[in-house]
Amino acid sequence: MDVFNGLVGEQMKIMEKLLYLQSELERCEEIEDQLQQLQSETELKEVQHEIMNMKSELKEIQRIFEIQTEKVIKVYQENEMNLSSI
Template sequence: MDEFNRLVSEQMATMEKLLFLQAELERCQKIEVELLALQEETDLESIQADIQLMKKELKEIQAIFEKQTEEVIDSYREMNLTPST
């Protein structure tokens, strides 16, 4: 009977470790999912910031291009209006 009680006690201790580890594993997996979501949000924010910066640069380049286009047109008009000698 002593052997039986010892084996049952060992098995109960093993079961407690098993349950503890399962609970810890589930807790860690939940944290992992949350961290992955946070990382994705951080990546999203970074990409959104990049997009805003590129939109600003695009507007600036478009304005420069429009100004250059006007200068080209004005230069062409002046060239055609000025008589050649």
């Protein structure tokens, strides 16, 4: 019976370790999920920042294009007026 009790005692210790490791594994997996989500959020923020920069650059390019277009129209009109006055 002592052998049996010894084996049962060992089984209980092993079961305690098993339960402990299972709970630690679950905790670590939850942390891993949280870290992956944080990384995704960081990547999202980086992409959003890049989008904002591109929108700003696009607005500036549009502004420059409008100014150039106005200049082209002005020069064209001036040339037309000069040709008409000849």
